Amino acid sequence: MIPVAWDEVAALELGALEGGGTITGITADSRLAGPGDLFVALNSGVAYVGEARARGASTLVPDDQHAALAALASLVRGKSPARIVAVVGSTGKTSTKDILGALCAAVTPTVWADASQNNEIGLPLTVCRLEVETRVLVTEMGMRGLGQVGDLCAIARPHVAVVTSIGPEHLELVGSIENVARANAEAIAALPPGGVAVVPADAPQLEPFLGRTDIEIRRFDRSAANLDGGAWRFALPGRDLVLELPFRSRHMAENALAALTAYDALGLPLGRAQEGASRIVLSRWRGEETSLPGGGMVVNDAYNANPTSMHAALVDLAERAGGRRRVAILGEMAELGDDADRYHREIGALVARIGIHVLVAVGENARGYLQPGVDEMHWIPNVEAFDTVVGVLRPGDAVLVKGSRAVGLEGIPARIEKLGRTWFAS
Known part of the structure; x- marks a missing residue:
């Protein structure tokens, strides 16, 4: 970090400030704090002030955590x-x-x-x-x-x-x-x-x-x-x-x-x-693709979902599946207001139109995905119930896993990979 003088931080009057010296790093994780760092105690982080001090860091227990972080960032940005x-x-x-x-x-x-x-x-x-x-x-x-x-x-x-x-x-x-x-x-x-x-x-x-x-x-x-x-x-x-x-x-x-x-x-x-x-590395759960035994694949796009991103991910599955059976495991889309049912039904119609063979819908609003035209459809109330439908998967399937963050689908691809290994275990 661009060094910031102690007096500059103190002048901001952001809360209970302890320590001294030039600040060369700002963190909200006491485990990462060390000499030259300012540990900003957010929420339950107050309990770790002593740990941060023991590591040689200065500490701030802010009066208003959002205002404090904004002020500190603005100070650094200005330099x-x-x-x-x-x-x-x-x-x-x-x-x-x-x-x-x-x-x-x-x-x-x-x-x-x-x-x-x-x-x-x-x-x-x-x-x-x-x-x-x-x-x-x-x-x-x-x-x-x-x-x-x-x-x-x-x-x-x-x-x-x-x-x-x-x-x-x-x-x-x-x-x-x-x-x-x-x-x-x-x-x-x-x-x-x-x-x-x-x-x-x-x-x-x-x-x-x-x-x-x-x-x-x-x-x-x-x-x-x-x-x-x-x-x-x-x-x-x-x-x-x-x-x-x-x-x-x-x-x-x-x-x-x-x-x-x-x-x-x-x-x-x-x-x-x-x-x-050549150096691009995407953040987790955003189109992570893993090959499955038997020529299958699973795409973990479970970080979040709205109608636009759901449409793009489904079309991508259809385009790239080739001759493989297409399986969509779709969680509900959150925060869509009064039109939530319509948006879910529209995605369900897309699922049928582009030739998805198996649909697993997860969550109450996801019932709207269950539209005519799909060979095999299942609904489960939450991710914990996935084991009741895991048997629909077969070797060679092309699988998409996507839903809003609150549904918690991100662990499903690992369970599918484990299943795939059992298919071909000697």
């Missing part, structure tokens, strides 16, 4: 010359962030958010990882209501805003897709003059928020990502670019196109993009 990117949107935020971080890191000192550190705790802790030499910081900003992205932007103060997509998410909280667009567009409103907004060409809900004449608007066209042999061909303004990527999913390639557009907006050399592409 950095780095170009800051805010990645927002309804789907694909984390993967786009991971791809962009890897692309940038190959050519310039870059920091990017871990996993989904995209809220009022994770975002400030990410900003606090800025080093003196950092030239690009890629942040991710989640949204569960109007004003939240704007608050996070006030901390990070981005130069580039990437909107990955606009679709139905958190409708129980924001009420409409138009408000989803409004909430994510707060990142565009936060840009300084000369900033760049990277937006999808197929998001008309964003148009009312793209009228600024003091920033640049760059649109990416999802159809401009095409599989060309074993690599992806991207049509960018003024040139085509062919990259080997560690995935074959179209929706991941679309995330890569958004990342490439932002990479170009940062003025980084497209001619060196393959160096970064």
Whole structure:
């Protein structure tokens, strides 16, 4: 972290502060605290203040933990010359962030958010990882209501805003897709003059928020990502670019196109993009693919789900399954408000239309997935009941596991892998 003087931290008057000396790291995990670090005790972390002090760290028990983290991050941010990117949107935020971080890191000192550190705790802790030499910081900003992205932007103060997509998410909280667009567009409103907004060409809900004449608007066209042999061909303004990527999913390639557009907006050399592409590592449970004995596969995309991401994952399964039997294990989609039943039924109709052979629906709202046209359908109330339907799986199946985070499907692929080993055990 960029060093911060003790007096600067003390002057913020954030709570009970103990220790001294220059602060060279900020953490909320006492196990990671050491000399030079400031351990910020969040929630039950107060019980670990003594442990952090024993490890040689300074400590802060904040009066208001969110305000304290915001103030500390703003202090560090103010000392950095780095170009800051805010990645927002309804789907694909984390993967786009991971791809962009890897692309940038190959050519310039870059920091990017871990996993989904995209809220009022994770975002400030990410900003606090800025080093003196950092030239690009890629942040991710989640949204569960109007004003939240704007608050996070006030901390990070981005130069580039990437909107990955606009679709139905958190409708129980924001009420409409138009408000989803409004909430994510707060990142565009936060840009300084000369900033760049990277937006999808197929998001008309964003148009009312793209009228600024003091920033640049760059649109990416999802159809401009095409599989060309074993690599992806991207049509960018003024040139085509062919990259080997560690995935074959179209929706991941679309995330890569958004990342490439932002990479170009940062003025980084497209001619060196393959160096970064070779380093891409996606966060857990986002399209993780594992081969199964007998030529099968299981895709763990269980981190979260909304209608847009569910549609993309199902179409990807249908496209890549080939002649294999297609099995979809789908958890319900949360926070869709009054239209939840309609959205679940629409996904159920898609399941039938694209030729999924076996559907396992998990959760009360997931009953809506059970639409005519699927060879075999099962409903279970929760993930604990999965063992009652595991017998539907066969060697050689292509399996997708996806649902909202609250359903907790992320452990299912490991159980399927274990089952696959028993099929061919000697």
